[in-house]
Amino acid sequence: MPVFEAVRLALQVIWNQKMKSAFSVVGVFIGVTFLIAVVTIVEGMNNYMEDTFAGALLGVNTFGVRYRPSVNVGDTPREVWRSWRRRPRITFEDAEAVAAGLSVPVITAVESESNASVDYEGTTANNVRIIGASDSYFALKGWNIQEGRPFTEQEASFGTPVAVIGSELAEVLFGNSDPLGRTVRIRNFPYRVVGVVEKQGNVFGFSLDNFAVAPALSPVKRFVNPPRIVDALLVKAETDLLMRAAMAEAEAIMRRRRQLRPATDNNFELETSDGVLDFWSKISGVLLAAIPGLVSISLVVGGIVIMNIMLMSVSERTREIGIRKSLGARQRDIMRQFLVESATLSTVGAGLGIATGLGMAKLVAELSFLPASVAGWSIGAAVVLGMGVGITAGILPARKASRLDPVEAISQE
């Protein structure tokens, strides 16, 4: 009998005994549901951290020359904090020297930011990120300008009061009307809106679209940083390798400028998304490490339940087995019938677990800021585990069935 037909017959038996089947796959079902739900959330977080979080906040293949890290993960001891505070800030001159000194092809831009409110004709948007930056900033960030244009090199060097704003800020201030050419006030200074950046969404519930970028030399310089100081020089390369090369050069340039002796540590920071991703991979490592334990417990319990139910089923169907043997079924035919049955049963349980796990992950993603993303391997693993548990749990019952004495079996009530 071909396998698919055996499976079809097994499904029939399973369907005929819905209650018993449902009960017997509970363990496998729970194990697989858990596996899929956790992996889907962790995978979602992985993608999120790599693409959205690290990508949007820190940039792909991008590093920043800063006086201290902007993103802190884990514990930072007090003395480290104290030493960070004593460091000299990054100046426009530092930024220019590094940008000019890099031989690796890169895009560079300075960045300084602070929060402030933005007004337009009586409407006020609070807590907006106000960024003072170079004209190359938009290209470096990879932002698409949805309306208008970025500010020009000229506007940047003159410090013209123009602004490119995020889509959320545009929405808050202008609603449906066209923001281009309007004048907004930031700290009581007027800026003409020249562009709107395409919507970027949010990170853990924080909007990425509530900002205004103005030339670093425009009047924003008065409040985003002390005079001549920038938060960072951002450097973006084409590839990770080029970025590492540029980092080495930038480090050398900065050390030379600050006349640091070879034995002295850097008194500045070259920040990439590595730190954040390392931290996340530690957390996800812990989460993923918990999976095998919990999943295998429920699968072992599930396997034992299936085995016992199959043993029960063998005793209940002793007569059927006797009949089949009297008609010419070999031991291996009976063995196969019960193995296919328990494997099918448990695979069906795993299938339901996959569906439920995905459903749960999607629900969590809907109701919280946690992202969800399906990992193909987890579904493959769930199916293989389900089938494996079924086959393993079925061996003993199937063996018992196949070895029944036909005369005794057939004369059961």
Next chain:
Amino acid sequence: MSAPVIKVRDLRREYAMGAETIRALRGVDLDIMVNEYVAIMGPSGSGKSTLMNTIGCLDTPTSGEYWLNSQEVSTLGDDELARVRNREIGFVFQTFNLLPRATALHNVELPLIYSGEKKSERKRRAEEALELVGLGDRMDHRPNELSGGQRQRVAVARALINKPSIILADEPTGNLDSRTSEDIIGLFAELHDKGQTIIVVTHEPDIAAHAHREITLKDGTVFSDSLRQAA
């Protein structure tokens, strides 16, 4: 004359029941030729079923020799015995022994599944066999949707499906009323006319009267063995 379909010599079957040994068969000798129609009678406990199960390769004798179509059965392994049950033997039981959840058609198909027939071929032959026993219109019925006589006819169709060397029927009418019994026995007579070799165990002289040879067992041995003049 050709070799016997069944040849049994000094066949013994003993059951160990604690300290006691029950001798169900105590040395049976038997030859059954092609197209014989044999009735086996005898009191309850005389070993009729034990003999049938042994001939049907469901049970293994304690000692003795048994040739089926000149093949010594005691030399066969498990898989070969299964093959013999599948191809050479058609069993009909008192209690029908149909799979309760399966349709008549599927029940009749079962032996073909184990002989590895293709699905289409299985279906065709099972339908043919059901037509033959007059159940062409009941193929999709489950056993509980059939009368006792119809169930037994399904069982006969199943026994016939692989064109066995011999049909073994152990009290096939034991659970049927006298009219349906006649039907089944009529069916056997038809099969016999077509050349089928048949052994029927029965308690009823009416049923036995249809056979051409009557063997009586007593205490696990052949008590009498007589040919009957065809009526």
